[in-house]
Amino acid sequence: MAKDGEKSGWKEYIWNPRTREFLGRTASSWGLILLFYLVFYIFLAGLFTLTMYVMLQTLDDHKPTWQDRLATPGMVIRPKTDETYEIVYNVEKTESWDMYTQALDNLLSPYNNSVQAEKNNDCVPDQYFLQEDSGDVKNNPKRSCQFNRTMLELCSGIRDHYYGYQDGKPCIIIKLNRVIGMLPSKDGHAPFVTCGAKKEDSDKIGELLYFPPNGTFNLMYYPYYGKKAQVNYSQPLVAIKFLNITANQDVNIECRINANNIPIGSDRDKFSGRVSFKLRINTID
Numbered sequence: 001m002a003k004d005g006e007k008s009g010w011k012e013y014i015w016n017p018r019t020r021e022f023l024g025r026t027a028s029s030w031g032l033i034l035l036f037y038l039v040f041y042i043f044l045a046g047l048f049t050l051t052m053y054v055m056l057q058t059l060d061d062h063k064p065t066w067q068d069r070l071a072t073p074g075m076v077i078r079p080k081t082d083e084t085y086e087i088v089y090n091v092e093k094t095e096s097w098d099m100y101t102q103a104l105d106n107l108l109s110p111y112n113n114s115v116q117a118e119k120n121n122d123c124v125p126d127q128y129f130l131q132e133d134s135g136d137v138k139n140n141p142k143r144s145c146q147f148n149r150t151m152l153e154l155c156s157g158i159r160d161h162y163y164g165y166q167d168g169k170p171c172i173i174i175k176l177n178r179v180i181g182m183l184p185s186k187d188g189h190a191p192f193v194t195c196g197a198k199k200e201d202s203d204k205i206g207e208l209l210y211f212p213p214n215g216t217f218n219l220m221y222y223p224y225y226g227k228k229a230q231v232n233y234s235q236p237l238v239a240i241k242f243l244n245i246t247a248n249q250d251v252n253i254e255c256r257i258n259a260n261n262i263p264i265g266s267d268r269d270k271f272s273g274r275v276s277f278k279l280r281i282n283t284i285d
């Protein structure tokens with residue numbers, strides 16, 4: 001009997017014909033609950049849409065709200081063939097250095113004068129190329145300045161197709177990573193790169209040549225406005241040619257940027273404004 005009572009109790013809980021309750025609630029009670037949730041979810045969806053809309057309004061298509069690059073620029077060298085910054089080759093073995101000269105060919109191809117003349121402006125040197133937006137009126141797309149391959153002279157690969165690798169006087173190219181809006185300068189003039197050997201190697205580095213002269217990054221290549229705003233931007237380069245580096249020994253070299261507003265190897269970012277690498281040119285097997 002008790003079992004039967006329990007069974008009918010369950011049945012009544014699911015559907016009670018006397019009170020016309022389903023799962024313990026009347027139709028109108030259920031209706032109210034559903035209505036409540038419907039209104040609640042519509043409200044949530046509305047709130048979400050509004051938030052997204054306001055967020056998207058504040059985003060500028062041409063300038064990232066959150067800078068995705070470090071505010072202090074690192075420096076990199078080319079050619080780079082793997083993760084280590086080591087350039088080791090044997091002058092006598094073409095196959096030991098032709099990947100370096102090929103990497104430089106690839107890097108410099110977009111800097112051919114003809115390509116630059118087509119894409120970019122022949123800017124006024126030694127001053128920033130400012131193209132600010134006036135209020136809400138965007139000044140896009142923005143133009144960029146020519147960096148001609150011939151400006152790298154002996155390191156341009158035009159006359160000497162092997163960038164000096166074949167006679168033990170190799171060229172290394174240095175880039176300063178892009179930072180949107182950065183206006184680097186050294187006492188009002190162009191920032192410049194200087195390279196030197198680590199202390200124990202100081203008598204092995206020999207004489208260096210810098211291209212463009214004095215290893216400068218001309219002011220006209222700044223500020224950089226970002227990939228979308230400045231589609232044809234050509235990052236300025238500095239080339240270093242090692243004229244008399246000691247062969248058959250490791251030479252550890254450090255290059256750094258000389259600029260007032262770029263900290264060199266701060267605690268926060270030890271690669272900011274400088275780059276170290278090893279150069280070893282073998283002449284014997």
Ligand SMILES: *[C@@H]1O[C@H](CO)[C@@H](O)[C@H](O)[C@H]1NC(C)=O
Nearest residue numbers: 108109110112114115157158
């Ligand atoms: C740039 O010039 C080199 C030779 O000077 C040529 O081999 C290369 O194809 C050129 N690249 C472009 C993109 O025009």
Ligand SMILES: *[C@@H]1O[C@H](CO)[C@@H](O)[C@H](O)[C@H]1NC(C)=O
Nearest residue numbers: 113114116117122123146148
């Ligand atoms: C780059 O080369 C082109 C073509 O040779 C020339 O017209 C232009 O003045 C050069 N620009 C710079 C900045 O040297």
Ligand SMILES: *[C@@H]1O[C@H](CO)[C@@H](O)[C@H](O)[C@H]1NC(C)=O
Nearest residue numbers: 118119141142143144231232
């Ligand atoms: C970018 O370069 C192309 C040619 O390659 C040119 O037609 C275009 O006008 C340039 N755009 C800007 C914004 O400089």
Ligand SMILES: *[C@@H]1O[C@H](CO)[C@@H](O)[C@H](O)[C@H]1NC(C)=O
Nearest residue numbers: 189190192212213214215216
């Ligand atoms: C290179 O630097 C020297 C000394 O600082 C200066 O006299 C010379 O004008 C500079 N050359 C160029 C091309 O900037």
Ligand SMILES: *[C@@H]1O[C@H](CO)[C@@H](O)[C@H](O)[C@H]1NC(C)=O
Nearest residue numbers: 203204205206207244245246
């Ligand atoms: C090249 O460097 C060596 C020492 O490493 C030195 O004896 C020689 O005079 C240098 N040659 C030139 C042309 O500077």
